[in-house]
Amino acid sequence: MPRVSIEGLDKVFDVNEAEILYDSLYDRGHELPHGCLAGSCGACRIEILSGSENLQPAGVIEKNTLEAIREEYSQKNGPDSIKGKEIRLSCRAKVLGDVKIKPFK
Ligand code: FES
Numbered sequence: 001m002p003r004v005s006i007e008g009l010d011k012v013f014d015v016n017e018a019e020i021l022y023d024s025l026y027d028r029g030h031e032l033p034h035g036c037l038a039g040s041c042g043a044c045r046i047e048i049l050s051g052s053e054n055l056q057p058a059g060v061i062e063k064n065t066l067e068a069i070r071e072e073y074s075q076k077n078g079p080d081s082i083k084g085k086e087i088r089l090s091c092r093a094k095v096l097g098d099v100k101i102k103p104f105k
Contacts, residue, residue, distance in 0.1 A: 002095045006030070007049060007102035015095050018056070021046070022090040033103050037091045042069045046093075047104040048086040054097030055088060062092040 004013045004025065015024035022032055022044055035043030039061040048055065058066060066087055073082045087104055 002054065003098045004095060005098075005100045007100065017096060018094050020091065021055070021088075021093045021095050021099075021101075024095060025090075032090050034091060039065055039089055039092045041065075042089065044090040045069055045087055045104040046090050046101045048088055049100040049102060051097060051099035052086040052088075054095065054099050056094040056096055058088065058092065062089050065089060 001014045002017055004015055004021065005011075006025075009030075011030075013025055013028050013030065015021075015028070022034060022037065025032055032046065033043055035041035037044070039059075042065050045066075066089065069087060070082050074080075085104070090101070
């Protein structure tokens with residue numbers, strides 16, 4: 001059973017394999033920041049601190065939104081600011097194994 005941990009939170013969530021990350025935490029009493037829950041607004045963006053290989057690869061909708069987020073973030077904070085950061089959308093990413101995350105602002 002995959003385990004999800006959140007930076008700064010002293011709790012680990014056991015979730016079902018292939019569950020959507022946002023839903024899996026919501027169902028267990030933890031609500032992440034969110035908006036549309038459909039992959040287009042980007043409000044649910046998270047940074048993957050470890051275990052990015054344990055998330056199902058992003059589909060087209062998520063990829064497009066992530067591209068817009070990366071572009072906006074580098075314009076605001078400089079081109080190197082987002083290098084090396086693994087960003088995903090919690091409302092789209094499916095959990096296949098252990099991951100550690102934090103909301104990405
Ligand atoms: S909540 Fe809008 S993209 Fe995830």
